[in-house]
Amino acid sequence: MLTEKANILCILDILKEYSDQDHILSVSDILKKLQAIYGVDVDRRTIYRNIDALIEFGYDISKYSENKEGYFLREREFETSEIHMLCDAVISADCISKTLGRALIRKLQNLGSRHQTKAFSHLETVKTEKHAPNPQLFYNIDLLDEAMSLGRKVEFDYYIYDLDLKQKSKREKKYSVSPYSMYWSMGRYYLISGLDQYDNLTHFRLDRIRNLTVTGDPVKPAPEGFQPYEYAAKAPFMFGGEVENYTICCDRAILQDVIDRFGDKIFIAGSDEDTFTAVVKATTGGMRLWAIHYMETCRVLTPQWLVDDVKKAIKKGTARYK
CATH class of the missing domain: 1.10.8 (Helicase, Ruva Protein; domain 3)
Structure with missing residues (x-):
C-alpha cells in the first residue's frame, strides 16, 4: 500500500508517461490514472499541491492557468x-x-x-543479430571504465571466428594492455590501448573481449598529447600505426567521402573540373586500407612508401582474378 508521501512520485510518473503538449491531462484524468494504476484515491487539492511542489523542485510543468486545458510535462531530458x-x-x-x-x-x-x-x-522488433552476441559486453564496459579511472592495466581473452564458424580465443596467453579510451566507429565499439612491447596504439573490439579483469599494475602512460576523438578520426577503419601526412588526388565525386573520413580541416592543395588534391593526416595502417578501398577514384601522391604499397596490393589483387 502506497503512503501519502508517494503521491508526488505517482503524479510525476503519470505526467512523464501520459502527458505532452498534444496530450494535456485534466485534474480528473490524473485522479483516474492514480486510481487505475496505483490504487490511490486523493482529492483535487492534493494534485494541485504536489504539482506546485514539482514545479518548485525544477520540473517544467504547464498548468491550467497557462494553457486553459490542464497539465503536461513541457520539457524533458531528451527531445x-x-x-x-x-x-x-x-x-x-x-x-x-x-x-x-x-x-x-x-x-x-x-x-x-x-x-x-x-x-x-x-x-x-527491428533489432536483429548477425552473429552470436557477447553477453559480457556491458560488464566489460563497466570494468574498463573502472580500470581507466584507477589507471590500471586489464587482461582479457580475445575471441575470433574459426573456419568452423565457432568463436575461440585468438591465443592461449591473455592480452595485457593499458586502456586509454573507448571509441565508437562504423557500428563497432573499440578499446584504444597500449601494449608494453609496442610504441603504437592498438585497437580491440569490445564485442570480442572475454574474461576481462582489472589488474593491480599501473598503465603505461598514453602517448604525449593523446586525444581519443582526434586520434580515432585519423584512423580509418580503426587501423593503427604512426600518424603521417598524405597527399592524395581524388575524383570530385568522393569529396564528401573524404571530408566525412578526414574532417573539414583538410588542406585542399589544388583542383580542376574533375579532381582535387588534398593533404590529409591519418594512421599508416588506416590510410593504406583507405587508399586501396578508394583506388578507383583516388591516387596517393606521397609518401612514396604508400604509393609502392598500393601498387603491390593492386598487383596482388589482380593476380587473384587471373
Missing part, C-alpha cells in the same frame, strides 16, 4: 527526435545483442511520453 536517433543507433550496433538491444530501446522510449514514442515503437 523525441533525439530518442529516435539513439534508438536507431542501438539498432545499427552489431555488437549489441538482440535481447539487450530491445531492452535498451524500451528504456530509451521511456524517456518520452507513450504518445511521443508511439511512432517508433516498432523499432524494438
Whole structure:
C-alpha cells in the first residue's frame, strides 16, 4: 500500500508517461490514472499541491492557468527526435545483442511520453543479430571504465571466428594492455590501448573481449598529447600505426567521402573540373586500407612508401582474378 508521501512520485510518473503538449491531462484524468494504476484515491487539492511542489523542485510543468486545458510535462531530458536517433543507433550496433538491444530501446522510449514514442515503437522488433552476441559486453564496459579511472592495466581473452564458424580465443596467453579510451566507429565499439612491447596504439573490439579483469599494475602512460576523438578520426577503419601526412588526388565525386573520413580541416592543395588534391593526416595502417578501398577514384601522391604499397596490393589483387 502506497503512503501519502508517494503521491508526488505517482503524479510525476503519470505526467512523464501520459502527458505532452498534444496530450494535456485534466485534474480528473490524473485522479483516474492514480486510481487505475496505483490504487490511490486523493482529492483535487492534493494534485494541485504536489504539482506546485514539482514545479518548485525544477520540473517544467504547464498548468491550467497557462494553457486553459490542464497539465503536461513541457520539457524533458531528451527531445523525441533525439530518442529516435539513439534508438536507431542501438539498432545499427552489431555488437549489441538482440535481447539487450530491445531492452535498451524500451528504456530509451521511456524517456518520452507513450504518445511521443508511439511512432517508433516498432523499432524494438527491428533489432536483429548477425552473429552470436557477447553477453559480457556491458560488464566489460563497466570494468574498463573502472580500470581507466584507477589507471590500471586489464587482461582479457580475445575471441575470433574459426573456419568452423565457432568463436575461440585468438591465443592461449591473455592480452595485457593499458586502456586509454573507448571509441565508437562504423557500428563497432573499440578499446584504444597500449601494449608494453609496442610504441603504437592498438585497437580491440569490445564485442570480442572475454574474461576481462582489472589488474593491480599501473598503465603505461598514453602517448604525449593523446586525444581519443582526434586520434580515432585519423584512423580509418580503426587501423593503427604512426600518424603521417598524405597527399592524395581524388575524383570530385568522393569529396564528401573524404571530408566525412578526414574532417573539414583538410588542406585542399589544388583542383580542376574533375579532381582535387588534398593533404590529409591519418594512421599508416588506416590510410593504406583507405587508399586501396578508394583506388578507383583516388591516387596517393606521397609518401612514396604508400604509393609502392598500393601498387603491390593492386598487383596482388589482380593476380587473384587471373
